[in-house]
Amino acid sequence: MISRSLLLLRRITRQLWFRVVAISLFSLLALAIAPLLAPILPPAWEDRFGREAVLPVLTILASGMLAVTTFSLNVMVSAYRTASSMATPRVYRLLLEDTVTQSVLATFTGGFVYSLSAVILFRAGIYPPGSAFVVFVMTALVVMLIVLAILRWIDHLSDLGSMDHTLRLIESRSCSSLRARKKTPCLGGCCLTTEPPSSASPIPASQSGFVRFVDMAALNRRAKEAGVTLYLTRLPGEFVLRGRPVAMAEGADEAFCKEASGLIDVGDVRSFEQDPTFGLTLLAETAQRALSPGVNDPGTAYEVMGRLTRLLWENLPEDSEATKSDADFPHIHLPPVTASALLKASFPPIALYAGDAPEVMDWMQTSLKALEHHPNAAMTRAAQEMRQDYFENS
Structure with missing residues (x-):
């Protein structure tokens, strides 16, 4: 990291x-x-x-x-x-x-x-x-x-x-981001599965925008020195308003909260460094543009869904239950990126524009069926639920 x-x-x-x-x-x-x-x-x-x-x-x-x-x-x-x-x-x-x-x-x-x-x-x-x-x-x-x-x-x-060059570039950066998160599902911290303690103090965002980068090493070092436990409530890629909590700190004073806020980068645009869903979103937006009435290019949508399926199949972050004993930054807790979140960033935006293109929806159903055989049980469940929502319950 x-x-x-x-x-x-x-x-x-x-x-x-x-x-x-x-x-x-x-x-x-x-x-x-x-x-x-x-x-x-x-x-x-x-x-x-x-x-x-x-x-x-x-x-x-x-x-x-x-x-x-x-x-x-x-x-x-x-x-x-x-x-x-x-x-x-x-x-x-x-x-x-x-x-x-x-x-x-x-x-x-x-x-x-x-x-x-x-x-x-x-x-x-x-x-x-x-x-x-x-x-x-x-x-x-x-x-x-x-x-x-x-x-x-x-x-x-x-x-x-060209479209081929653009798609390869997006897929390459998406693959790097997903692989980095696959190595460290919780950015090296402990996986947060429950709500932060009610006694924790909020760490306000320094400005309005997207969370782009969290300096895990510096945050963990300062938390260790101050005897504080941090709970990230906004992951990289999520939008936060200035002054709203971007994290919670248990046992922290106002000075620590202000310093910790400066170690969480918030900006106008998203970045690839710690946001594995950003590249998937760009691919989905490309398919949306291809399916717009002015373009009407379902072939690009097919190619995009193929790349999305390949990325999710080969680079899905593993389920992790990292604890303080095996985490690189044991003083920081944050939720992992779930298979459901990755899947929702990929296919639903395309389905929104593919209502009048049954051949595109058939391709999407094929992709979801393929992901139902994923070794990761979470992806299997998420793909099954999404296919039922879009195809079996419609």
Whole structure:
């Protein structure tokens, strides 16, 4: 279980600007090293690879990379908007974390910064005579990286923004979230099966929004130091209003409650880190969009239900009865994510839009029948109950 500081670091590194800035700084660092390497090179090399050999290449790179970067940004934005309109608007934030797109755009921007900075340094006369050969070798490496990035970008563009790419991306992140919860059904704490004690003090939410992340390690450490037992009443993914209880603390004072509230991240949008139902919701919303009268694409709904069935079959969190003896964070109690909750986030939203599409409902019934054979008894019961509600009692 990662801490809040590591989570913030991970979120920063997944943003496009981070890779762009990192590679641009690296290119500037390479140019700064060039004068230090110049004295150790033979003078004859400077005569063959002087400023006249490297400046034209740098000029071409500087002008070409600016155009390529601008064009690639336009393509990226257009593809992401298309994917958001075909699937669900909430997938846009997930598409922005695409590592291939980030690496390619960062390479193009880094090549532009490198070439433009090198031209400026040469024209300003800052580089000594022997630096031209070092810059020439570096430029050859930069050109090689740019060519590889272009080839990678061409291959990626054939799939970028398509429905297949979008669904694979959502399923991959959903699978990671479900597997993480499968390892720690209660986020490493003790499973709460009853109501918190009536004597427990409420921990108010710091703002209105969705619970996005609970720093279990920090909360458990502070609870241990203060001799407090915590009971989470709002799981990641649930909505809470500012000032309303997000957790309860037994034996806590007002100062502890205020500190604990700061360790529970509440924001405007949901996230995948501790919310296994978010990805299932995105898949269900994609099927809803496909079944809308303006789109009328039942094939996408079939594919979505297939992916949902696969996710629930292969990555369902196990039933857990974690106690203080085997919990990683024994001072925190919270309810586990149930099979019923995962199932309700998956199929009912699709059924809402599939009333006039009996073939879609038949596919849903087949999926629920398949899940009735799940090794987890809770999923078996939940699938049976849902199939009875939608098909046998209708």
